[in-house]
Amino acid sequence: VIKDLFAPAYANPAGSPIRELFPYLSRPGMISFAGGYPSPALFDAEGLRQAAERVFAQPAQALQYGPTEGSAPLRQELLRLSSGRGLRCLPEELLVTTGSQQAFDLLVRVLVQPDDVVLLETPAYPAAIQALRLAGAVIHELPMDADGLQTASISDRLKQMPAGAKPKLLYTVPTFSNPRGTLLPHSRRVELIQLARRHGFLIIEDDPYGELTFTGDTPQPLYALAQDEGGPENPVVYLSSPSKTVAPALRVGWMVASSDLVRRCVVAKQTVDLCTSPLAQLIAAGYLQSGRYPGTVSKARDEYRSRALAMADGLAATLGAQVRFERAQGGMFLWVECTSTVDPRRLFEAAVQQGVLFVPGAAFYPGMPEGTAMRLSFAAPNVSEIREGVARLARAFASSTSNIPVTS
Amino acid sequence: VIKDLFAPAYANPAGSPIRELFPYLSRPGMISFAGGYPSPALFDAEGLRQAAERVFAQPAQALQYGPTEGSAPLRQELLRLSSGRGLRCLPEELLVTTGSQQAFDLLVRVLVQPDDVVLLETPAYPAAIQALRLAGAVIHELPMDADGLQTASISDRLKQMPAGAKPKLLYTVPTFSNPRGTLLPHSRRVELIQLARRHGFLIIEDDPYGELTFTGDTPQPLYALAQDEGGPENPVVYLSSPSKTVAPALRVGWMVASSDLVRRCVVAKQTVDLCTSPLAQLIAAGYLQSGRYPGTVSKARDEYRSRALAMADGLAATLGAQVRFERAQGGMFLWVECTSTVDPRRLFEAAVQQGVLFVPGAAFYPGMPEGTAMRLSFAAPNVSEIREGVARLARAFASSTSNIPVTS
Numbered sequence: 117v118i119k120d121l122f123a124p125a126y127a128n129p130a131g132s133p134i135r136e137l138f139p140y141l142s143r144p145g146m147i148s149f150a151g152g153y154p155s156p157a158l159f160d161a162e163g164l165r166q167a168a169e170r171v172f173a174q175p176a177q178a179l180q181y182g183p184t185e186g187s188a189p190l191r192q193e194l195l196r197l198s199s200g201r202g203l204r205c206l207p208e209e210l211l212v213t214t215g216s217q218q219a220f221d222l223l224v225r226v227l228v229q230p231d232d233v234v235l236l237e238t239p240a241y242p243a244a245i246q247a248l249r250l251a252g253a254v255i256h257e258l259p260m261d262a263d264g265l266q267t268a269s270i271s272d273r274l275k276q277m278p279a280g281a282k283p284k285l286l287y288t289v290p291t292f293s294n295p296r297g298t299l300l301p302h303s304r305r306v307e308l309i310q311l312a313r314r315h316g317f318l319i320i321e322d323d324p325y326g327e328l329t330f331t332g333d334t335p336q337p338l339y340a341l342a343q344d345e346g347g348p349e350n351p352v353v354y355l356s357s358p359s360k361t362v363a364p365a366l367r368v369g370w371m372v373a374s375s376d377l378v379r380r381c382v383v384a385k386q387t388v389d390l391c392t393s394p395l396a397q398l399i400a401a402g403y404l405q406s407g408r409y410p411g412t413v414s415k416a417r418d419e420y421r422s423r424a425l426a427m428a429d430g431l432a433a434t435l436g437a438q439v440r441f442e443r444a445q446g447g448m449f450l451w452v453e454c455t456s457t458v459d460p461r462r463l464f465e466a467a468v469q470q471g472v473l474f475v476p477g478a479a480f481y482p483g484m485p486e487g488t489a490m491r492l493s494f495a496a497p498n499v500s501e502i503r504e505g506v507a508r509l510a511r512a513f514a515s516s517t518s519n520i521p522v523t524s
Numbered sequence: 525v526i527k528d529l530f531a532p533a534y535a536n537p538a539g540s541p542i543r544e545l546f547p548y549l550s551r552p553g554m555i556s557f558a559g560g561y562p563s564p565a566l567f568d569a570e571g572l573r574q575a576a577e578r579v580f581a582q583p584a585q586a587l588q589y590g591p592t593e594g595s596a597p598l599r600q601e602l603l604r605l606s607s608g609r610g611l612r613c614l615p616e617e618l619l620v621t622t623g624s625q626q627a628f629d630l631l632v633r634v635l636v637q638p639d640d641v642v643l644l645e646t647p648a649y650p651a652a653i654q655a656l657r658l659a660g661a662v663i664h665e666l667p668m669d670a671d672g673l674q675t676a677s678i679s680d681r682l683k684q685m686p687a688g689a690k691p692k693l694l695y696t697v698p699t700f701s702n703p704r705g706t707l708l709p710h711s712r713r714v715e716l717i718q719l720a721r722r723h724g725f726l727i728i729e730d731d732p733y734g735e736l737t738f739t740g741d742t743p744q745p746l747y748a749l750a751q752d753e754g755g756p757e758n759p760v761v762y763l764s765s766p767s768k769t770v771a772p773a774l775r776v777g778w779m780v781a782s783s784d785l786v787r788r789c790v791v792a793k794q795t796v797d798l799c800t801s802p803l804a805q806l807i808a809a810g811y812l813q814s815g816r817y818p819g820t821v822s823k824a825r826d827e828y829r830s831r832a833l834a835m836a837d838g839l840a841a842t843l844g845a846q847v848r849f850e851r852a853q854g855g856m857f858l859w860v861e862c863t864s865t866v867d868p869r870r871l872f873e874a875a876v877q878q879g880v881l882f883v884p885g886a887a888f889y890p891g892m893p894e895g896t897a898m899r900l901s902f903a904a905p906n907v908s909e910i911r912e913g914v915a916r917l918a919r920a921f922a923s924s925t926s927n928i929p930v931t932s
Contacts, residue, residue, distance in 0.1 A: 153589055161583035168576050175569035179771035181561055214622055214775075214797040221796050225658070247795040250633070363587035367622075367801040387655040388629050388796065389622040393775040393804045 140473055147505035149427075149492040150473040152294060152448060154360050157498070158419060160403075160412045164363060167402030171395065182394035184382050186212025186370070190401035194370045197404070201326070202340035203354060208375040211382060214392045216324055216357040216369030220244060220287070222381040222388065223320060223353060223371075224251045227284055233277065235286035235317065237265045239451070239480030239489070241294045244287055244322075248482075255482045256283065262442045264290060264298035267307040274315055285318040291334055292325035292447025295480045295491035299445050302335040309342045312351035323356045324369075325447040327413050330421040334446070339372060353377065358400060360448065361413050368392060368400045420448065423494040423502055430506030438513055448495035453477075454488040458517055463488065466512035472505045548881050555913035557835075557900040558881040560702065560856060562768050565906070566827060568811075568820045572771060575810030579803065590802035592790050594620025594778070598805040601812035602778045609734070610748035611762060616783040619790060622800045624732055624765040624777030628652060628695070630789040630796065631728060631761060631779070632659045635692055641685065643694035643725065645673045647859070647888030647897070649702045652695055652730075656890075663890045664691065670850045672698060672706035675715040682723055693726040699742055700733035700855025703888045703899035707853050710743040717750045720759035731764045732777075733855040735821050738829040742854070747780060761785065766808060768856065769821050776800060776808045828856065831902040831910055838914030846921055856903035861885075862896040866925055871896065874920035880913045 137150050171178045177187070185191070190212055198205045213219040220243075228234065230252030236245070238257040248255055256273060259266050265288055274283070288308075290300035300308075312319050321338040336344070339354035357369030371381065385391075403409065424444040431439060431452065441452045454463070460476050467474060477489030494502060545558050579586045585595070593599070598620055606613045621627040628651075636642065638660030644653070646665040656663055664681060667674050673696055682691070696716075698708035708716075720727045729746045744752070747762035765777030779789065793799075811817065832852040839847060839860065849860045862871075868884050875882060885897030902910060 156584055156588055159583065159587045161580065161587060164587065165580035165583070168580060172569065172573035172576060175567065175573070176564055179567045179569060179572065179773045180564055181772040214801075217795070218797045243795050243798070246791075250792065250795060363803075364589040365587045365802040367797060367799070367804075383654075384658065387625070387651050387658060389626045389775060390651070391775070393622075393801050394773040395771075395807070396775075396801045396804055399803070 193404035264300035434510035470508040598809035672708035842918035
């Protein structure tokens, strides 16, 4: 089982590397930095219960099939949310999806043929890698640094490509990326849009974490920026979801794109699941209408900020120069690179033995990465669990970088 | 818009032909025999409300991501339902899907490569045609008669195929098919399984309507029959859903297949939607646990039996020898063929003018069908609406088979 965890995601027959970790998660006392799960302590269960109660008071629409485009009340709320983020969006430019995961999958279905070239910032979300792989895409990795996608290197990458290998799309999480946690600065956003316009590729801007800012200071989404700059067509498709802020279990996400692309995704969605659960959609709509959403997001920001701080302080104090990472400005993840040669398998096994779990860095690359890295999520464990988990991680480092067995 | 309705489904760029009918559905006073929607009057909203209330009393699991295979309580209920239908099924042979629509789509993704040969009983469910088309499959149509798929003709069809064109799978709705409403007899079921074993193709048995029997006398599902007959591997994959009996809006379905095939579909599902809404799953599980399900199904059977009878009696009384159809033994549909030459477009337009809607037969064929047929659903309108709708249909027939305009 552990073997697949260290294979590149591109070659992983078991799909998501996170699944490989399930057996470890259930071990008693295990502290997990592995999952990309939001903290259940932050779910506004009472608000959602009330929204469900209102839906069941008028159940006719909530129980029948709904339009493939999404149920009207939720579409209205998502237009409002999008507009609050600076996107100008017509109703026919918005599609409700079964999580934003489905939005990406629909786009890949509609846009990508086998052997098509796609650009992917790496390290990247494994399910995105997997969807592109299953579609037969030729994936070109684009490097990232502490500020996210290195836009300056893209032109050179494009020049190195064989003639005729014109990329169809570029996938990026510009705001608090997964797994790197980076925030793409405004200047790089401008540059990226210019590149997309010049080279005719579509940018898929995945934004599940954008609301989870710790500073309140995030640049405009790429979609909104491209609109403000004007130009013929918007080269950006915007994806988001309330999964990380309200509840993943609603499985509700949305896409903002040209009406033509939305129409093509609607046709694909008919064969995929006909429509996203109208019951879940109306509960989500009711929740967004209730006015509780801003408070819920604000509470999540505060809590995740404290957790991120505890994790970064702990790592700095216990591991010091053995690791390299950037302090998170938002989102759910820290990307931690080992500064010396560490065998990733040995490190992972030592961590499991110490009772702490992370996702090995290799899982986030379509090919074989250099060096040893790990993704640590600070979202699910609380501050005291984070402190203890970091202490365990430090012991795992000690035992895997020396030959002396460490007892806990 | 009407144009696409009469194009073969295989060539329909707009996807589902049903969607083309949406603008007509909203006309005041329109009676619709078009949709495949269950009657909202039969939804047990109170039972579902209570199930939701219980879920929100313990919300932790209901709001978080869940396993891709499905939430444990629902899996248990679906194993129980499957077992009640005669299927012996291990937990690793069952996958919860986002409607049974998704189950078919996952199977197509996992099994069908472009140019693969697939067998399809026709007329067939348009979304199944569309999913196969999008996968690039070469569709071979298999004819049906009043007893469903003509199994005796399959051997000949296979012999006519070019060498090397070995079919991968056969899609069928053996129990109350859509759109024909047919019930495949036991003897043909036995024959079909033998053919699949001999020629090495997989049967996808789609069973959304099986519980809606009007006689209580339905043959075993193909999956169960193949198990009882023994043999090395079961050549059948079984799909079902509570969408037609409980509520479509849950978007919950399931697949029973070999553990190997389930595992491959799980990997595909990770990139498609990660998991079916755990909230919807737990509400469905709670409803099935509550013991209200058998009563709900029984009520639906009684009501649909009366509606089917009213429709068949009405058609016989008003259209007589102008149409040919079989009385439904279950399900939601009557398939009505015109015995004389009728222009399908003229008939449809006349029906719209009279205030009644149906789906033209061409929508259910990947290629161009012979003759004029229509699918009438008796599930959504009540008995008096059915009587009035049939009278309108008779007037539409009169006006489209003569040149004398008919006033309503």
